[in-house]
Amino acid sequence: MTTSLSTWEVSKQISEHVPGAISETTDAAIVVNGESLLNVAAFLKNTAGLDFDYLTTITAVDYYQYFEVVYLFVSMEHNHSLVLKARCHTRDNPTLPSLVSLWRSADHQEREIYDLMGITFEGHPNMKRIVLWPEFQGHPQRKDYL
């Protein structure tokens, strides 16, 4: 059984190594600042005991006030999982750091989020539309897209 790690303990570890990264912690997930997302992710991947080597899925949710990007990490070695969230509070040109340098599984998923939700991932080597054609205007997965 894949165990969900206690978010409180992990967030304590994170705030020790990357101070000021955590903006909120709930029972289900840890919400981090967009700027320190890459550092937190690298910490999660490279810390012994956590070893999150597998990025299962990335979801972007549009809550009108902000975009929330949900990362689900799994460690194959310890068989535990963790949900990490990052938020973008602007609708015009939301940006987050890309995780492709750590997990290549983020490659296609971040492109898809950029395409459908309009969140730009900085540092992604190939930030282009993936399912829609390049001339397409707008981002259809947003709640205000008509």
Next chain:
Amino acid sequence: MVIPNIAVDAVRHLGAVAPDWPGHPWWHWVVFTLINIVFILVMIIGVIYIERRAIAWFAARTGPNRTGPFGLLQAIADAIKILLKEFITPMNADKIVFWIAPAVVFAPVIMIFAVVPFMNGAMLADLNIGILFVVAISSISTVGVFMAGWSSSNKYSMIGAMRLVASVISYEIPVVLALAGVVLIAGSLSLNDIVLAQQTVPFILVQPLGFFLLFVGGCAEINRSPFDLMEADSELVAGFHTEYSGMKFAMYYLGEYGEAVVMATIISTLFLGGWQWPFLPGWLWLILKIFLVFFTMVWTRATLPRVRIDQLMAVAWKFLFPLALINLLVTALQVLAGWPEDLLWLMGIVNYVLLGVLILLWSRMYKVGWGRIEV
């Protein structure tokens, strides 16, 4: 098959003997030209039927069975359908070459039958260099295929045509060397003399390695599976005839099966005794043997996956070519030693042992292909 029978009888009764180039009355040429064209077209319909039904049976399905009795008229229905289709020329195609190419592919197929004996002496021209003629003419189709691939202005066509040229150039060598073994034993290049030399023992029993080489190399030359890389349907869409449609496509279709008929005919003439066999008329035996050889080709097609291009080359140069050389050497020594005519069966046994040992040893000694390249 009534027409060839009548024609053959007519030629017999009029006192025609094995013709010697060129001294023949004009009607001989007319009659045999007609016989050849009708024969090849009817045979193509026959082999298409065999191919489709046999492949269907191998794949646990029924195959065409709605048009005519047992679906025998399926090929004719297909031909009518394909005649009514539009012929599309790609905008960037080299138009003249694009139009000529199908004819260049199909014409040599009919020409080869000029030297094939349907019965003793019943042939268009008993050339004393028959086998050379066959080898030379059968290579012309390659030019047609390359014309098609080049002029289509399609990358798939081009890759397919390049593959075909590469494989034909490679496989021609073991095939010709395999033929040379037969020629050594028969002592003649004329196909009629070779068939006559198999009065007692068909050469498949004497020259098993030659038969194997000719069958494998022949399959590669006429794009039969597992060497059908030039029209590999899963990779190159349709290979060199991707851009062809309508009657031009039908010409390739006919040409492809015509080549298969030719290869089956050559194999049955050189190794299975041609028209020689008791009880039935000779031309019927020839047809049955052609169908038998063709059925074996269909069998391999239904069973085996396709090889890769470098593996194809490796098989030709590392496996078939050395074996062909050894076969030729052994046969030459046997003939030079003056093997007695009535001990041909012993030569057969020796050669079969040689075949087994060589194939077992050689298949362990070489590596197929070189795999990945560093980029």
Next chain:
Amino acid sequence: MQLRTEPYVLDMGPVHPSTHGVFRMRVTLDGEAVLNLEPVFGYLHRGVEKLAEERAYSGVIPLTDRLDYVASMTNNLAYVLAVEKLAEIKVPERAEYLRVIMSELQRISAHLVSIGSFTNDSGCYFTPFLYMYREREKIVDLFDMVCGQRLLYNYMRIGGVSQDIPDEFLPALRKVVKHLPGRINEYDRLLSENEIFLARTKGVGILPKETAINIGASGPVLRSTGIEWDIRKKDPYSIYDRFDFDIPTGEAGDCYDRYYVRLQEMRQSIRIVEQALKQIPSGPVKADVPQLIRPPVGEAYGHVEGPTGEVGFHVVSDGGIAPYRCHIRAPSLMNLTGLYDMSVGWKVQDLIVIFGSFAITMGEIDR
């Protein structure tokens, strides 16, 4: 004389016999060798995730059928698991067994299709393909019996399955289960030792272990590299913890291993079905769940081990009758990240075989 050569670009697809739908690869070739490869998606994009936001929770199930259309059952299951997690619905025992039986039959049928089309890609002229379809036909007949559909089953429901199995189903299933292992052994003998098949697949398109984890590969693609990772064992959903089965793994991570892992998985699936047949209880097949459910605010991730890999649904609820957001984790999309690493340097023919060994379905990748 020095001949000038230059690489050229070949657009494979979107209409091509071996792209399993409308996938497109922009391949840069040097003669026959692949120098560069750029996958182009999107020709089958239907906006399933957006459509799901407009429908009631139960109305999304038919949409999930159309994702990986050779494995509808497992897609259904992944979605209903996510919603049940969100709404905390308990599923009756018999329904759980039916779900497991259907998922495993679906896995066998999907693996039959993928092995069949894989052999077709490697150039077997339709013979193994049609053998595989002959067996698949029997499984599809079983599905037809339980839900009246042969491709898009729409069988799972939130809180159970749509209807109980008819009386003639279990005898028919026993017959199929008895008959299948012999056929699988036959195909094993036909393909696994075929000299040309080995030459075309062994050592071709190797995916290293670390890369497989890094690109988020799952399913047979991941297991062929030697990693024992199967959601059914590692995070047992439904009632998979009650069954005894093995996780077949490969060693080299080449095309042959991916094929062989699938072949062995079919045997394991038969084992699971056999055990489920012995244990299946009687009782209701659907919990008392209203047609329109309003799960509490929150989010849940439900995942299953589909035939191509981990199929996951991330469902977010705002308390309404429709999912606020329904994200689909498409295993093939992740697996395809490795296509470049695996195929560069090989020939065009190998590219087709490597691509075929993923057993992708475009409906799932483009969504």
